[in-house]
Amino acid sequence: MVELPQDSSVKDHCIYKVPQKVRHIKEAAYTPRVVSIGPFHHGEERLILMEKLKLGYLKSFLQGTGLTLDKCMSKLKEWEPMIRNCYAESVPLDSDPFLKMILIDAAFIIELFIRYYDVGNWIQSDPLFLKPWLADDVAHDLVMLENQLPFFVLNGLFKLATADITPGDLPSFLDLTFTYFADLNPQKIQSDSVSVKHFTDLLRVFYLPPVERLPKRSKVNNILDHLYSANELVEAGVELKVDKTKRCLSCSITMVS
Structure with missing residues (x-):
């Protein structure tokens, strides 16, 4: 059974909008290029093209794991208060469209990380891997502050999807995350030494000075x-x-x- 984590990392706001006075300096630095994740840029017309690809990843995620849409939505419903509380601003979406957005975005990320981990079998068929520039833009967008999902949602859905798999047959979701963002980890920090709230927070961890320098x-x-x-x-x-x-x-x- 996958339960909502009770640690303090999901009890407080951790995903924010960039202040307008900062955004005004360089808009492009704080705006996703190709894909929206989470509610802050959801539905923007210039990012709509990626929605079809995300739906394709959701379908692949459900087929590959044997999960049903209803089971995923039911689990997210249990987590909804905590998910909403992670966002510093109120999300003006009713429960069903909000949770549907969360599921589509979470399934897209999980499926992408699984494929990247097994890139040899996907490089000739995955739409992102066939277009390296697009894959780079997606990776760029996934670490933007306004483009985040709470990490516990991704980790929780991954555990739900792999509950029947023998431990050790697949890496943890945190290990998959470290593999995907390996180029952003210059200090080669190990996944077993960190706890993260979302991908922007992970980027912060990657660039903190090592303990021995403190x-x-x-x-x-x-x-x-x-x-x-x-x-x-x-x-x-x-x-x-x-x-x-x-x-x-x-x-x-x-x-x-």
């Missing part, structure tokens, strides 16, 4: 452990004098020899 809190704490308090200094015979002409407290205290 200040070691333990070293800072060790230094502080060896500093003496004012009381300890006085007890040791050190005389402290306050200089009232200085406004900075730390600068106004000096030791008198």
Whole structure:
């Protein structure tokens, strides 16, 4: 049984629209090129051409997994409050069209990642792989902030689809995601070390500095452990004098020899 995760990553808004004053600087940098994912760009006329391809992927996803449309919609219905809450702005779609959009977009992504993982068997027949420029544009669009689905939805549907498959026969959805976005992972971060909210969040994780480059809190704490308090200094015979002409407290205290 696939249940809704209870961790804090799906309890708060995590998918936002880019502020207009930022978007105005360079519109193209924040606008999907060829495919809409999620509600913010759903139905835009210039992105309609990809809807037919997404429906084809949905059909392939359902046929390949044995899932029914009703079963997927029923599961998404259970998750609907949490899905909607991930978006920082209210989505003006009724339940059925909203969940249908989520399912089509999620199935498209899952099917795409599965095919990419097994690209040798798809490179001669998949519409995206036959047009490398289109595949590049799709990959570009999938990491845009306004073009996101909550990761738990993708992962949950993938688990639902693979519930009857022997563990180990297929990689996890997170592993599929890492494979698809491998070129954006310059530090070669491993999938078992991260938790993500959506693909833009994953991109952020990829570009965070490695842990060894961050200040070691333990070293800072060790230094502080060896500093003496004012009381300890006085007890040791050190005389402290306050200089009232200085406004900075730390600068106004000096030791008198």
